[in-house]
Amino acid sequence: VFSKSLRAETTNKYFRTEFKKEVDKAEKSRRISLFLKAIYFMNLIGLLCGQIYVSRKQSRGDYQCKSITVIIKDEVWEESVVKVPGKDVEKMVLIYPYFNGHYNQDGSSHDGRPVYVEQNKFDGTEFNTTSPDPVHIRVKVPARIKYCKSIRAWVFTHEYIRKSNSTRDDSDCPWLLRSEETDVFDIEEVQGPW
Structure with missing residues (x-):
């Protein structure tokens, strides 16, 4: 169309x-x-x-700081015991100032915080962990400072030394000295006496 x-x-x-x-x-x-x-x-x-x-x-x-200097007051604990593997338990007086000195981070951690390990008092190096004659010459085992989440505190510990011969310890942290309860990550921020 x-x-x-x-x-x-x-x-x-x-x-x-x-x-x-x-x-x-x-x-x-x-x-x-x-x-x-x-x-x-x-x-x-x-x-x-x-x-x-x-x-x-x-x-x-x-x-964090890689090294700290520890100065413990002149205190003595008279009821401590030393439990060296392969030997009998010895009762000994614990003189805290003996552990004064430098403590360095060893790269390990405990409960998410760094562990500080005691260093040689003479030259500031790590302790020698081997002995030419392990039967007669004891190897020096360093003390440690670490954080324990179970008691919420920074603690001073030693592998062989305990405050008493008691079988009950504070969880995984048989401490010799401890800070007040805290959640701080850095040991330099810990307030109060130990």
């Missing part, structure tokens, strides 16, 4: 210039919102990466 020429004329472009579609305010607002969310997300990722980096270094002990 309609001819081809009429159909061609009605479908031809009427204007020679094309008008750009105007961006409405809602679309512009949505784009700004997406941009701000992207910036927020990038900031969040940056902060989380920084926190993970610092937390890993902190858990490895990179931000």
Whole structure:
């Protein structure tokens, strides 16, 4: 019914210039919102990466002192016992100032905190843990300072020395001296007497 020429004329472009579609305010607002969310997300990722980096270094002990100097007051414990493997239990007087000196981190940890190990008093090096004649020459075993989560305190311990011959010890921490209850990570922040 309609001819081809009429159909061609009605479908031809009427204007020679094309008008750009105007961006409405809602679309512009949505784009700004997406941009701000992207910036927020990038900031969040940056902060989380920084926190993970610092937390890993902190858990490895990179931000802690590697060495401490211990000075214990002139105190004596007269009822201590020494339990050397392969020998009888000996009752001995424990003189605390004997353990004064330098203690270094040995790289190990106990309950998520570093362990400080007593060093040689003469030159500040680690104790020799081998003996040319183990039967007659005793190896010096160093004292340790570590944190015990079970009693929530930093403790001074020795592998062979106990405060008494009692079979009941304070969990895994048979301490010779201990701090007040604390949750601090760094031993330098411990407050109060031991």
